[in-house]
């Protein structure tokens with residue numbers, strides 16, 4: 218019987234996901250449905266489903282957005298031609314890209330402009346990798362860490378730089394970094410890797426849990442890269458580690474004869490799902506928070522959305538009527554408003 222759950226802190230929503238979820242919540246409150254979103258707003262099935270119920274249509278091709286309809290671009294970052302097409306065909310285009318992804322896009326453009334050939338370490342087919350490489354497709358090549366550096370071809374005498382998807386496992390990044398330094402002694406790479414604070418903090422937290430847990434559960438969806446990285450970190454620490462989307466996925470047989478279970482969540486997994494998993498485990502001595510570090514990062518809403526909300530506010534104050542801007546309160550109070558509260562508005 219499980220006596221205790223060790224609960225990772227930090228876990229779950231990062232600042233980029235918070236911003237993206239709150240942004241799309243504003244959109245569904247302000248506009249009549251449907252609101253369009255290019256790619257899943259974040260990689261979590263429950264969040265995506267809730268927004269679909271609230272009137273969002275997720276598309277994989279920007280041409281699927283009817284001309285004039287409001288559209289949001291996902292947190293993972295979009296290719297420049299997608300941003301341009303969305304701006305041209307939509308009356309209201311909000312780009313909810315995470316600022317830490319934008320930083321990598323800038324680096325791809327800057328280094329390509331200086332003539333570097335770029336190793337971009339990322340997962341084949343992942344939205345973030347596709348968007349970043351599209352900034353300079355003639356200069357950046359995808360190297361999937363699961364395959365290795367052999368696929369990278371450099372021109373004779375070229376300068377080589379190394380960049381990465383923000384949500385990789387540290388174990389993936391370190392392996393490629395070591396290989397790349399050996400193969401290209403003059404390699405350019407940032408002093409600090411592109412792995413974001415949320416990725417590294419969550420991986421540090423699960424390593425801490427692994428020291429005291431007999432089984433680890435990671436709440437998150439299958440297509441969430443950082444969730445999969447957490448599962449792998451758990452396995453690498455020698456602890457049986459399972460990914461669950463929610464409480465229903467918990468297999469009783471995993472917990473047979475187990476006393477201590479570690480629980481964490483990927484950066485796009487709602488905390489209510491984590492709480493339900495703990496309720497399902499029902500530890501006899503309750504749960505203990507294992508705090509590794511404090512996070513206070515905050516990313517403001519996208520500038521296009523802030524401008525839109527300011528215009529709406531001015532219209533309302535000027536006596537025009539428009540659809541209610543919703544229950545979220547003034548947009549200036551965004552810092553105090555959480556994505557969990559936003560999701561509650563749409564029923565998650």
Ligand code: SF4
Nearest residue numbers: 231233315317383413
């Ligand atoms: S995981 Fe990191 S890069 Fe991705 S949205 Fe969150 S903070 Fe941004």
